[in-house]
Amino acid sequence: MRARALVPGVPALLPSYASLDDPVAPLRAACLSAVGELGPRVRVVASGPSGRRVGAALAEAVGAVVVDADETGTLVVGNGSATRTEKAPGHLDERAAGFDAALRASFDHIDLALADELWADVTCLVGLPPLADGDVRYDDAPYGVQYWVAVWG
Amino acid sequence: MRLGRHAFGDDDPLMMGIVNRTPDSFFDKGATWAEDAAFARVAEVVAQGAEIVDIGGIKAAPGVEISAAEEKARVVDFVAQVRATYPDLVISVDTWRAEVGAAVCAAGADVLNDAWGGADPELVDVAAEHDAAIICTHTGGVTPRTRPYRIEYDDVVAAAIADTTAYAQRALDAGVARESIVIDPAHDFGKNTFHSLEVTRRLGEMVATGWPVLVSLSNKDFVGETLGLDVGERLVGTLAATSVCALAGARIYRVHQVVETRQTVDMVWSIAGRRPPLRAIRGLQ
Structure with a gap:
């Protein structure tokens, strides 16, 4: 089994959206450490162009190349709800915390309809092993969006 | 760009806080005439983030004749005191006199700000000798401390470019380092309001x-x-003019209000794509 990693598709991680003070510094450090363990050839699995850009940028940042086959590791891009607080992109939805807690326990049996309502990017999380089986480098929702960074060896 | 002891990146806008050791300058009307008040003013602009202080011993407008000896008495020891207290601060002195320039450079000044466009031809030699920077201004050839009166230009910007670049070349020929030469169109000096607006x-x-x-x-x-x-x-109007100059790429801003000018220039610098936002996360979570 080749290594797999999970990162959130946060555009603030892109070099083109860099600030003087990095608003996602701990997240970025966690992402780079995780992606750095995928080897030199990384396949990015993301649900849309934004996530693909983020995955590719992270791979590039650790000196890896993005490939479609013969990968040394797979980078899955996705995250939990974006409705955790009143200032969250999708505003507060009281169901978000429970939804994210369920994801934290298992990526099986995800309620895709609810995910859509909670602005969660879960399409590519389906089939991942539980976080408990991996090395979780980040688990927080600093801007009302639930992020995980994890590596499975 | 290098200003005396201090080097800066090619894209850093710099704030030059005005410190008047004069009893009669137009804006502060002598508020920092006393040495302790002037020193407090230096501390203030440093705390506000100014990279440069511009110390002047003679107001620009006409008034009582100030001898070189009196000008030196006002600024030389003061420069030495500022140098000793703020080793990382760029010290500029607003003077047109070579004799004063030599004395302040010996006391620790980094920049000679010749607001009167080379009225004393030996000022460039002083800058070269002390490895100081020099500000080459355009005044249309008027005598120091005179007001513009019925001055006309075929093209005020062409005149400002011709005179300041000729002055810069003269400084270069005298031995001033290329990276230590700055030009200044000198708004209101030898210019009516229409000229200054056009230069802006x-x-x-x-x-x-x-x-x-x-x-x-x-x-x-x-x-x-x-x-x-x-x-x-005039702060709002000043900042509007500042925005236009910042968008065009002016590097040094000689100002009374450091904080407001810094915010204005930082904002324009970011609009121009020369400075990232301080911290952008909205819509990017």
């Missing part, structure tokens, strides 16, 4: 010469006449 509008042409450009806009009469406002009411 076309500042990009000065920037395009390749020499770093300093602008001194702060609370000046061209702002006051344009808006019909007295000296204490």
